[in-house]
Amino acid sequence: MHPISRRRLLGAAAGAGALTLSGAGRIAAAAAAGAPAPAGSATAHRWVGSGTFDPVHDPSLPGRRRYLNDHTLIKAGGRWHLFGIVGDSAAPGESPDSAAEDSFHHASAPGPRGPWTVHPDALTVDPAYFGEEHLWAPHVIEADGRYWMFYAAGGRDGAAINCATSTDLTTWTRLPSGPLFRGLVARDPMVLRAGGEWLMYCTELSGPGGRHVVSCRRSADLVHWSEPGTVYADESTDATVSVTESPFVVERDGWYYLFVGPRNGYDGTDVFASRDPFRFTVDQYAGHVPGHAVEVVADGQHWYASAAGWFHRGLYLAPLRWEDAPPPWQSADNPVAALDVAGRLTVFALDAGDRSLLRRVQLDPASDTWSPWERFGGPAGAVPTLGRNTDSRLEVFSLAPGGAHLHHRAQRPDGGWHDWEVFGGPAGAAPAVGVGAGGRLEAFALAPGGTGIARRRQSAPGSTAWEGWDGAFGGPAGAPPVVGANADGRLEVFALAPGRSAIHHRWQEAPDGPWSAWSRFGTAAGGAPRVTRDGSGRLTAVAIGPSGLGTFHRRQTVPSGGWDDWHQLFGWTAASPALVSGGDGRLETFALSPGGERLRHRWQLTPGGAFDPGGDFGEPGARLAAAPSAAVDATGRIHVLAVTTSGRVRVRVQDRPGGGWRPWASFGDRAIAPLPSGSPAY
Missing domain, CATH: 2.130.10.120 (Prolyl oligopeptidase, N-terminal domain)
Structure with a gap:
């Protein structure tokens, strides 16, 4: 596979009365239901939204404006650690060269809102390591007494998902065995523990010239992964732009929530709810968060959505809201x-x-x-x-x-x-x-x-x-x-x-x-x-x-x-x-x-x-x-x-x-x- 930039991936494949609404005259047909609910789970999913996103960390340097994009947050030893794509900002309204994204920014703070202390970059691209071409979308978890960083690395032999490990979140060592797997455009990995096994969600294509999908692979040891299965597919059969980027899945009260975007423009993430972590459909819509590359974190009783992207100055944070009813939508004009x-x-x-x-x-x-x-x-x-x-x-x-x-x-x-x-x-x-x-x-x-x-x-x-x-x-x-x-x-x-x-x-x-x-x-x-x-x-x-x-x-x-x-x-x-x-x-x-x-x-x-x-x-x-x-x-x-x-x-x-x-x-x-x-x- 020839090298491809993230920009090309985003555009890849080129009387008063009651108001009552029925399902008649549908614009699009509803899809099937999910799996049975686990015992003791909530009978209805929550609706998801967020408060206002506030800036909490700017990676810019003196005279050098920089952005963060896909990122990850993890709490360890009483401090929060941030890892993310970092690059030089382009002119307002222009996108940067994503092929130049070759290192992961690292910062830590006592809480998600900071103040953040910048550390040396966590990882720098290594072309000698099985042809790495870029570093995209890190996701970090803790397991078996060490930290695991999964990331997208590109490569002439197909898009690669690589892995590095660390004992201190500072020094990272790539697995000597090489990429965990390759795919058509596999990127944006996210790993979740569910049902006694590890699940990795990625954005991918259903096949050459196919639809943009969120795929999922299974593992018992975080190193060996199954073949992918599609858990969510873009509804458009002729879409030329990917809208299954940055998948993130969280579980709450027996329901799994898939966050995926960009939706409603670059700065938007839709949420879908399912009882089955391997199956999400468009009729399971459960809310929207107005941020790009959204990650979800919890600190005690507080839930947060973090966001970052090409057109912003670093990391943004908003309270994540779980509601009993769907939030209303804002119409086009304000004011x-x-x-x-x-x-x-x-x-x-x-x-x-x-x-x-x-x-x-x-x-x-x-x-x-x-x-x-x-x-x-x-x-x-x-x-x-x-x-x-x-x-x-x-x-x-x-x-x-x-x-x-x-x-x-x-x-x-x-x-x-x-x-x-x-x-x-x-x-x-x-x-x-x-x-x-x-x-x-x-x-x-x-x-x-x-x-x-x-x-x-x-x-x-x-x-x-x-x-x-x-x-x-x-x-x-x-x-x-x-x-x-x-x-x-x-x-x-x-x-x-x-x-x-x-x-x-x-x-x-x-x-x-x-x-x-x-x-x-x-x-x-x-x-x-x-x-x-x-x-x-x-x-x-x-x-x-x-x-x-x-x-x-x-x-x-x-x-x-x-x-x-x-x-x-x-x-x-x-x-x-x-x-x-x-x-x-x-x-x-x-x-x-x-x-x-x-x-x-x-x-x-x-x-x-x-x-x-x-x-x-x-x-x-x-x-x-x-x-x-x-x-x-x-x-x-x-x-x-x-x-x-x-x-x-x-x-x-x-x-x-x-x-x-x-x-x-x-x-x-x-x-x-x-x-x-x-x-x-x-």
């Missing part, structure tokens, strides 16, 4: 904004402290003066979504904490607001809202855990009354749905399949008419798309590819017609870019690089036309927590709103419709919740 009945741009967000709903109003578009942030309701479980009636009155849709139910609040014609009302529930996210051809608002809500999508619409345009929920509209889905309106008024709904194996869509066959069946709209994707209509009347969809390796767009050939092919729009992207139609009808799009340090900007040369090559969008002044949101005020100028990791909102505004841009500026002094789009809304 969210639209014009109200008086033509004033109105912005909604969640307070960083108590998660109360906040509102800020543009008092004068000409001078761009704003009201202070004011409490609007809450607390809420996610940033709300907005609908705008045909008479321009706004309607706000909010999710209760924990997804217990939905609320909505409608604006009055005089600009005031009606009281909050229960809108349905429970739900997995705030609903997507569109306006049909007849002027009625329609809401599309995700069920808890993504088990289905339900639809509900106003009884009449602008009415405060709504019809009941259609719980069989679709599902399951891997993210909240997205809705767009065709030029002829027909609504079109887009949904991500479970496991992110594809994007599907469904549309009205006539204005306010019946709906088509679900149809495949795109292959494997990293997240739900964003969809907007430009000044030519055509819809455009943008979506990130698996792992966030690239961003792609697809547009209608004619207004309300079919669709062109997918075309690349950006390179590495953290989440689906913001997409907005400016006052001159041209689409403008804003993409955040993984790591949150760089925004790129592209725009159509004419409404419905090709995109300019674009470029950097200026320095927002701090690292961003999520992709920006964008809205147009009454003058036709675009406002780009971005939330920093500290919860501060930054804004950049056009000088004039279709024109240049003012510098970045602060947007109020209130800290809002820095929620990554598409992630569980903890």
